Amino acid sequence: KKSVLIIGIGRFGKYLALKFIELGNEVMIVDKSEDTMTDLIPLAANAQIGDCTNLEVLNSLGASNFDICFVCIGSNFQTSIEITSQLKDLGAKYVVAKADRELHEKFLLRNGADEVIFPEKESANKAAVRLSSQNIIDFIELSPEYYILETNPLEQWIGKTIAEVDVRDKYGINILAIKRDNQIHQLPSAKHVFRKDEQLIVATNKTDFDSLLNKK
Amino acid sequence: KKSVLIIGIGRFGKYLALKFIELGNEVMIVDKSEDTMTDLIPLAANAQIGDCTNLEVLNSLGASNFDICFVCIGSNFQTSIEITSQLKDLGAKYVVAKADRELHEKFLLRNGADEVIFPEKESANKAAVRLSSQNIIDFIELSPEYYILETNPLEQWIGKTIAEVDVRDKYGINILAIKRDNQIHQLPSAKHVFRKDEQLIVATNKTDFDSLLNKK
Numbered sequence: 001k002k003s004v005l006i007i008g009i010g011r012f013g014k015y016l017a018l019k020f021i022e023l024g025n026e027v028m029i030v031d032k033s034e035d036t037m038t039d040l041i042p043l044a045a046n047a048q049i050g051d052c053t054n055l056e057v058l059n060s061l062g063a064s065n066f067d068i069c070f071v072c073i074g075s076n077f078q079t080s081i082e083i084t085s086q087l088k089d090l091g092a093k094y095v096v097a098k099a100d101r102e103l104h105e106k107f108l109l110r111n112g113a114d115e116v117i118f119p120e121k122e123s124a125n126k127a128a129v130r131l132s133s134q135n136i137i138d139f140i141e142l143s144p145e146y147y148i149l150e151t152n153p154l155e156q157w158i159g160k161t162i163a164e165v166d167v168r169d170k171y172g173i174n175i176l177a178i179k180r181d182n183q184i185h186q187l188p189s190a191k192h193v194f195r196k197d198e199q200l201i202v203a204t205n206k207t208d209f210d211s212l213l214n215k216k
Numbered sequence: 217k218k219s220v221l222i223i224g225i226g227r228f229g230k231y232l233a234l235k236f237i238e239l240g241n242e243v244m245i246v247d248k249s250e251d252t253m254t255d256l257i258p259l260a261a262n263a264q265i266g267d268c269t270n271l272e273v274l275n276s277l278g279a280s281n282f283d284i285c286f287v288c289i290g291s292n293f294q295t296s297i298e299i300t301s302q303l304k305d306l307g308a309k310y311v312v313a314k315a316d317r318e319l320h321e322k323f324l325l326r327n328g329a330d331e332v333i334f335p336e337k338e339s340a341n342k343a344a345v346r347l348s349s350q351n352i353i354d355f356i357e358l359s360p361e362y363y364i365l366e367t368n369p370l371e372q373w374i375g376k377t378i379a380e381v382d383v384r385d386k387y388g389i390n391i392l393a394i395k396r397d398n399q400i401h402q403l404p405s406a407k408h409v410f411r412k413d414e415q416l417i418v419a420t421n422k423t424d425f426d427s428l429l430n431k432k
């Protein structure tokens with residue numbers, strides 16, 4: 001499981017913390033105001049009150065120890081960029097920042113964010129795609145046990161066809177597409193031969209994927 | 217394609233309008249302030265300036281003619297509930313409202329919203345699920361041509377097995393799961409026999425799905 005640092009417990013930060021905790025991850029929450037954290041404190045692995053634009057406070061968090069650091073302060077451009085940039089300087093491995101407009105997105109990416117999330121834009125796009133089309137569903141959410149993910153072919157599959165390996169029955173995975181040289185080839189035929197340089201995009205359940213990982 | 221009414225051109229409303237337009241839908245935008253709409257006016261099918269808590273203004277929009285009506289006013293609880301409720305009274309077919317906190321979500325659903333979107337919560341949950349797990353990807357976004365959606369078996373498939381129908385090669389669709397009585401059965405075997413009362417969750421590209429629809 002992962003260790004996650006979440007700075008800024010607004011609405012986005014709070015739901016982020018709750019979901020990471022629900023999924024069994026170790027979460028540390030930080031906010032300058034204690035009130036935002038009261039409900040979460042019994043659930044979080046660690047909690048700290050402090051202003052993260054203060055370098056001493058930020059230093060004390062041990063940011064480089066976390067798998068992922070989040071900066072969830074959308075409404076203050078300067079603060080969020082400052083904190084994002086400092087986290088990177090302190091050796092944070094992966095920094096995800098929340099933006100509240102496109103300009104904000106741009107500057108965060110230029111100043112240390114490995115990834116930026118802009119909730120209004122993301123959920124508006126998703127809603128339009130889903131409602132614009134007949135019956136389109138966000139399948140991943142239908143079945144929390146069912147994953148769609150990217151993985152490499154097993155060594156023992158290289159040179160064999162999908163049919164020969166019999167991935168569906170032998171391994172419980174469904175190959176949706178094959179990615180090679182950044183190109184995606186959908187619904188590969190059963191005669192497709194596995195190659196070392198490709199990535200498989202598969203649908204599978206957690207149990208089967210875990211046992212697949214154990215076979216690597 | 218669909219006809220969409222979007223009331224409230226804040227950030228969520230703006231990206232919603234842009235994406236629906238990009239996907240070829242007919243969009244009417246409404247806001248009490250003209251500035252929010254200037255960039256969109258050349259692209260939208262229709263635009264109106266007006267306060268939608270004013271019943272005359274709301275009446276003039278012809279809400280019942282649209283496939284979907286959106287109320288994208290997150291920061292004013294009363295206004296968004298008022299407008300949502302009025303739209304339903306005016307015969308709107310499907311009303312989607314934006315909420316900015318859980319209480320807001322609850323009241324919107326109780327007062328006319330067929331569906332509520334809470335961007336901060338939705339994108340926080342999605343980010344946590346994706347980053348909590350190794351390699352999990354939001355596959356739908358990888359390939360905008362590739363859809364995951366729900367559909368019925370064709371009449372001519374009923375009573376036959378997946379293998380007999382040869383859905384993958386003959387129809388270009390990949391059956392991820394079968395839904396029956398609200399239960400989801402993942403990765404159905406090739407021997408599964410199609411029944412009239414089930415829903416198929418499939419992965420396919422737009423072209424193949426369109427031709428599938430034409431065979432119904």
Ligand SMILES: Nc1ncnc2c1ncn2[C@@H]1O[C@H](COP(=O)(O)OP(=O)(O)OP(=O)(O)O)[C@@H](O)[C@H]1O
Pocket residue numbers: 007008009010011012013030031032033036050051052053072073074075076079098100336
């Ligand atoms: N310098 C700081 N150090 C620590 N926490 C901070 C700092 N500045 C703001 N915060 C906290 O971050 C949280 C989120 O901030 P803010 O409300 O500005 O962001 P937001 O993105 O608009 O929030 P939401 O997720 O609700 O949309 C607040 O609880 C606030 O107390």
Ligand SMILES: Nc1ncnc2c1ncn2[C@@H]1O[C@H](COP(=O)(O)OP(=O)(O)OP(=O)(O)O)[C@@H](O)[C@H]1O
Pocket residue numbers: 120223224225226227228229246247248249252266267268269288289290291292295314316
């Ligand atoms: N009564 C009204 N009639 C028409 N438009 C309105 C009305 N009230 C608010 N609006 C418009 O709705 C838009 C969005 O409102 P507001 O900023 O309150 O929502 P928001 O959900 O916080 O926005 P965002 O999508 O940016 O997060 C604004 O452009 C505003 O002018």
